[in-house]
Amino acid sequence: DGGITQSPKYLFRKEGQNVTLSCEQNLNHDAMYWYRQDPGQGLRLIYYSQIVNDFQKGDIAEGYSVSREKKESFPLTVTSAQKNPTAFYLCASSIRGISTDTQYFGPGTRLTVL
Amino acid sequence: DAKTTQPNSMESNEEEPVHLPCNHSTISGTDYIHWYRQLPSQGPEYVIHGLTSNVNNRMASLAIAEDRKSSTLILHRATLRDAAVYYCILRDGTREYGNKLVFGAGTILRVKS
Numbered sequence: 605d606g607g608i609t610q611s612p613k614y615l616f617r618k619e620g621q622n623v624t625l626s627c628e629q630n631l632n633h634d635a636m637y638w639y640r641q642d643p644g645q646g647l648r649l650i651y652y653s654q655i656v657n658d659f660q661k662g663d664i665a666e667g668y669s670v671s672r673e674k675k676e677s678f679p680l681t682v683t684s685a686q687k688n689p690t691a692f693y694l695c696a697s698s699i700r701g702i703s704t705d706t707q708y709f710g711p712g713t714r715l716t717v718l
Numbered sequence: 719d720a721k722t723t724q725p726n727s728m729e730s731n732e733e734e735p736v737h738l739p740c741n742h743s744t745i746s747g748t749d750y751i752h753w754y755r756q757l758p759s760q761g762p763e764y765v766i767h768g769l770t771s772n773v774n775n776r777m778a779s780l781a782i783a784e785d786r787k788s789s790t791l792i793l794h795r796a797t798l799r800d801a802a803v804y805y806c807i808l809r810d811g812t813r814e815y816g817n818k819l820v821f822g823a824g825t826i827l828r829v830k831s
Contacts, residue, residue: 608761637818639819644823645821645823646805646820646821646822646823646824647762647819647821648821649818649819652818662818663818694761694762695761696761696819703750703809703810703811703812704750704767704809704811706764706767707762707764707819708763708764709761709762709763710761711760711761712759712760712761714759
């Protein structure tokens with residue numbers, strides 16, 4: 605089955621530690637995205653990538669980093685510089701990246717920093 | 719990005735139609751109206767989108783007002799599986815790249831059995 609996988613589903617880390625969230629897609633999509641969702645709120649864009657080896661900051665990129673070495677993978681690192689990292693993180697992809705493309709989302713990773 | 723306004727919550731009975739409204743009075747001529755929904759503890763999923771004409775697909779129908787300042791997502795027969803947060807989102811059709819989905823708070827739909 606084609607789709608987006610995110611792992612792990614739940615992640616616990618101590619304050620001050622970097623942590624990397626995985627996102628893999630087998631849809632052959634060019635564009636990939638990372639969003640953050642806080643309780644009771646909508647999603648906010650962290651980073652996006654239109655093609656391999658290229659990515660752009662979204663609205664709330666501070667304290668996060670990404671890489672796009674392969675078309676199917678777009679890992680997100682939450683660094684110790686992120687002041688409030690506890691949140692629900694969602695990865696998405698779309699065929700290209702134009703505004704009318706449907707975005708397909710993964711199941712999400714719930715990160716809790718203790 | 720033009721903004722949308724949705725009711726905080728709505729309730730429906732199972733097997734009955736549901737009409738979810740969305741106001742977007744500042745919509746531009748090139749903005750598409752998209753709907754996504756998010757089930758509890760899951761990622762959002764695409765429901766439907768349109769520009770000017772009403773649209774139908776297997777999940778829902780989208781009715782767009784003639785002046786495009788409002789739209790309504792119609793679930794023809796609500797089931798318990800339709801209980802979710804529904805987001806109405808405007809997307810600029812002229813923007814090539816860097817398109818993001820701007821999520822508001824959405825409408826929480828509760829379905830009663």
